[in-house]
Amino acid sequence: xxxxxxxxxxxxxxxxxxxxxxxxxxxxxxxxxxxxxxxxxxxxxxxxxxxxxxxxxxxxxxxxxxxxxxxxxxxxxxxxxxxxxxxxxxxxxxxxxxxxxxxxxxxxxxxxxxxxxxxxxxxxxxxxxxxxxxxxxxxxxxxxxxxxxxxxxxxxxxxxxxxxxxxxxxxxxxxxxxxxxxxxxxxxxxxxxxxxxxxxxxxxxxxxxxxxxxxxxxxxx
Amino acid sequence: xxxxxxxxxxxxxxxxxxxxxxxxxxxxxxxxxxxxxxxxxxxxxxxxxxxxxxxxxxxxxxxxxxxxxxxxxxxxxxxxxxxxxxxxxxxxxxxxxxxxxxxxxxxxxxxxxxxxxxxxxxxxxxxxxxxxxxxxxxxxxxxxxxxxxxxxxxxxxxxxxxxxxxxxxxxxxxxxxxxxxxxxxxxxxxxxxxxxxxxxxxxxxxxxxxxxxxxxxxxxx
DNA sequence: TAAATAAACGGAGGCGCCTCCGTTTTAGTG
DNA sequence: CACTAAAACGGAGGCGCCTCCGTTTATTTA
Numbered sequence: 001x002x003x004x005x006x007x008x009x010x011x012x013x014x015x016x017x018x019x020x021x022x023x024x025x026x027x028x029x030x031x032x033x034x035x036x037x038x039x040x041x042x043x044x045x046x047x048x049x050x051x052x053x054x055x056x057x058x059x060x061x062x063x064x065x066x067x068x069x070x071x072x073x074x075x076x077x078x079x080x081x082x083x084x085x086x087x088x089x090x091x092x093x094x095x096x097x098x099x100x101x102x103x104x105x106x107x108x109x110x111x112x113x114x115x116x117x118x119x120x121x122x123x124x125x126x127x128x129x130x131x132x133x134x135x136x137x138x139x140x141x142x143x144x145x146x147x148x149x150x151x152x153x154x155x156x157x158x159x160x161x162x163x164x165x166x167x168x169x170x171x172x173x174x175x176x177x178x179x180x181x182x183x184x185x186x187x188x189x190x191x192x193x194x195x196x197x198x199x200x201x202x203x204x205x206x207x208x209x210x211x212x213x214x215x216x217x218x219x220x221x
Numbered sequence: 222x223x224x225x226x227x228x229x230x231x232x233x234x235x236x237x238x239x240x241x242x243x244x245x246x247x248x249x250x251x252x253x254x255x256x257x258x259x260x261x262x263x264x265x266x267x268x269x270x271x272x273x274x275x276x277x278x279x280x281x282x283x284x285x286x287x288x289x290x291x292x293x294x295x296x297x298x299x300x301x302x303x304x305x306x307x308x309x310x311x312x313x314x315x316x317x318x319x320x321x322x323x324x325x326x327x328x329x330x331x332x333x334x335x336x337x338x339x340x341x342x343x344x345x346x347x348x349x350x351x352x353x354x355x356x357x358x359x360x361x362x363x364x365x366x367x368x369x370x371x372x373x374x375x376x377x378x379x380x381x382x383x384x385x386x387x388x389x390x391x392x393x394x395x396x397x398x399x400x401x402x403x404x405x406x407x408x409x410x411x412x413x414x415x416x417x418x419x420x421x422x423x424x425x426x427x428x429x430x431x432x433x434x435x436x437x438x439x440x441x442x
Numbered sequence: 443t444a445a446a447t448a449a450a451c452g453g454a455g456g457c458g459c460c461t462c463c464g465t466t467t468t469a470g471t472g
Numbered sequence: 473c474a475c476t477a478a479a480a481c482g483g484a485g486g487c488g489c490c491t492c493c494g495t496t497t498a499t500t501t502a
Contacts, residue, residue: 039449039498076452260468260479297482
């Protein structure tokens, strides 16, 4: 804001528009046989756009220029807009993709580690994930508040993944049996709204460790 | 969206930006001796801008071009931005001004009419006021949710005005004595979230009448 | 394989946003 | 009044948003 010769900081986020619509999803992966297969080149471009957008949002915030994203993806701006009629559509798809990744990670961790370790690693990853989202909080909160489907979908997926990890760990006797997954979720939720101090990351890490200690205390194993 | 030769529908609303700030108010009326008197021309321009903006927002929605507003007010775009660094600042000032008008109307009505009539007229005016706001709902809701000061200030002013009318009417025996102003406020609040049917206006009018009947029933007078 | 058709592409162009800075106006002061 | 410093003005210019439509490409059909 100060010395900024000829600079142009967007700090923009567009709202309004139809927003009435449902999720712009349901056609991302070609696996889904229903609902219009995209032409090969279209699918390729769409995937590339989402890929690039995810990187760009993470690196520069949700306000990066869409023309930039199109350029980096090697497509014209028109192509971007055909696939994602508004900035919010693009943000939403990226967001869903990331939630998906988080949930898949839960399965992989559960396969590759003892149940309690899997839970701990996943929670650490959850913290990482939240960390990238904190910068975008305003826009994301707006998006989540105008699109309740998005909210319920994603929070359902995430808490489901966590529940499975918690229950597996409890069943294996790695953590105490009397914990409710939703309590753990809730405890973790605190980090989302925690103040934005520079040591936020460390503190969240400690919170996870603390939580795990509490969970392990009194375990059968 | 359909036939729209060369048309450009903004449908824009900008968010983000500092938003950290407090109200951009506290200097509107020259009466306030504190906090920097504006130079005469500056005050004139500022007033004109607010005036024009209020009309423009009401007529065309919050997404009217700011350059248009500046032009209609007969000032340069730079002047507009000096007074109102973001679109939201301008919207907020206009909004506060309208709330102010609504509350002043309460006093005038109380002076010029029997207490129960004053209350009824004011409620009708409240409905009118809400009516103009329904179109802007999305942006306004966003603004109110990001700026809690604005929300508490204005809702406090409005419910205060209503409380005074209700209590005056009750004291004068024009309506039953056992009503709580906040109940009436609450009942009226329902119209805000009522569905957007074309007969919304009429229905809201009927609601007010109904409410008044209920209030008058069992009055001393 | 070639032709036909539907689907997708992509960028020019029009518009609004916002900043920067040279010019103008106001409000003191002698 | 004339002068001056500070305050305010205002618009050019740079940038991003988004639409429109002529061109290109994938897929289907013969």
